[in-house]
Amino acid sequence: MRRGAVAGILFAGPLVAAWAGPVDHGDSIEVAAEHQSLSKGLADWRETSLRVARAYGPRELLSMNVRRTDRFGLDDTSAGLAYTVPLDPRFVASMEASFSPSHRVLPRHELGAAIQYEFAPAWLLHGGFKTTAYDNTTVRQGLVRLERYVSSFSWSVAWRPTQALGTYAQGVELRGSYYYGDKNVVGLILAAGREATAIGEQRVVLADVRTVALTGRHWFDPAWALTYSLERIRQGTFYSRSGIRLGVQYSF
Numbered sequence: 001m002r003r004g005a006v007a008g009i010l011f012a013g014p015l016v017a018a019w020a021g022p023v024d025h026g027d028s029i030e031v032a033a034e035h036q037s038l039s040k041g042l043a044d045w046r047e048t049s050l051r052v053a054r055a056y057g058p059r060e061l062l063s064m065n066v067r068r069t070d071r072f073g074l075d076d077t078s079a080g081l082a083y084t085v086p087l088d089p090r091f092v093a094s095m096e097a098s099f100s101p102s103h104r105v106l107p108r109h110e111l112g113a114a115i116q117y118e119f120a121p122a123w124l125l126h127g128g129f130k131t132t133a134y135d136n137t138t139v140r141q142g143l144v145r146l147e148r149y150v151s152s153f154s155w156s157v158a159w160r161p162t163q164a165l166g167t168y169a170q171g172v173e174l175r176g177s178y179y180y181g182d183k184n185v186v187g188l189i190l191a192a193g194r195e196a197t198a199i200g201e202q203r204v205v206l207a208d209v210r211t212v213a214l215t216g217r218h219w220f221d222p223a224w225a226l227t228y229s230l231e232r233i234r235q236g237t238f239y240s241r242s243g244i245r246l247g248v249q250y251s252f
Contacts, residue, residue: 028053030227032247039240046070049247059086065098072200074104092116094128104201107132107139114143122149126158132196134204139164139196145173152179162195162206169194169206183225186216197235207236217249225249 029052036045049067056062061084069076080098087093092115099109114128126145131138145158158173171193179185191211196204213231220226227247234240 026053026055026251028249028251030247030249032227032245034243034245036231036241036243040238042239043070043073045241045243047245057086059092060084069106071105071198074201076100076102076104076106078106080110090118096130103135105198107134109133123147124149135202137165137204139204141196153177154179160193160195164196164204165206167206171195171209182219184216184218186214189213189215197238199235199238205236205238207238208234209236210234223251225251 032049034047047069051065053063063082066079078100082096084094094114096112100106110132112130117125124147128143130141140163142161147156154177156175160171162169173191177187194206195209197207211233215229217227229245232242
């Protein structure tokens with residue numbers, strides 16, 4: 001049974017650009033670029049990133065990432081760490097943290113932790129919590145996800161409660177994935193609900209967000225893979241954005 005890895009995939013939003021199915025437990029480097037077009041005459045978003053991962057054993061992985069973004073005409077940089085470790089054959093824990101020294105649009109820092117529990121063969125339950133700090137507000141988000149693997153397919157349903165700006169909100173998310181070949185995967189993500197949304201320099205609001213995304217990873221040989229995602233997101237009445245992300249991953 002293919003187990004979904006929890007590090008770095010639980011809290012980054014309905015579409016997690018780096019997520020392309022279960023993480024392969026080997027040392028790897030990924031370089032990626034992303035471009036997003038916004039409605040209402042807003043400037044396009046751009047991002048480049050570098051991710052380095054080191055495997056210390058089965059399901060034990062430490063990853064480090066740096067990224068540079070251009071959003072709303074403002075440049076930002078950030079760096080992060082994520083660590084996944086098995087506690088026993090059925091429990092896997094993860095921790096993640098990131099910070100942005102510039103934090104013009106990106107959060108000042110983020111801290112999160114999660115646990116994955118295989119309570120029955122091919123059935124997984126994920127739970128976690130994350131705190132995201134901006135200059136003027138803090139967003140607290142939880143996650144409960146039920147995941148099921150059947151043959152070459154998987155599906156999951158998630159509930160995301162959020163507390164921010166003195167208000168409680170929640171969202172739901174559906175994911176489905178198809179695994180083909182040895183390690184290849186393509187997935188579809190559908191999400192809806194109220195989420196914390198950036199609308200400018202350190203300006204965060206709660207908005208009704210709708211997301212449709214296609215994401216995946218395709219290996220050309222044992223060492224090289226292409227990661228990709230396509231997304232369409234409506235950020236309430238503020239703007240809509242359509243984006244593509246392409247990455248090249250080298251495993252060694």
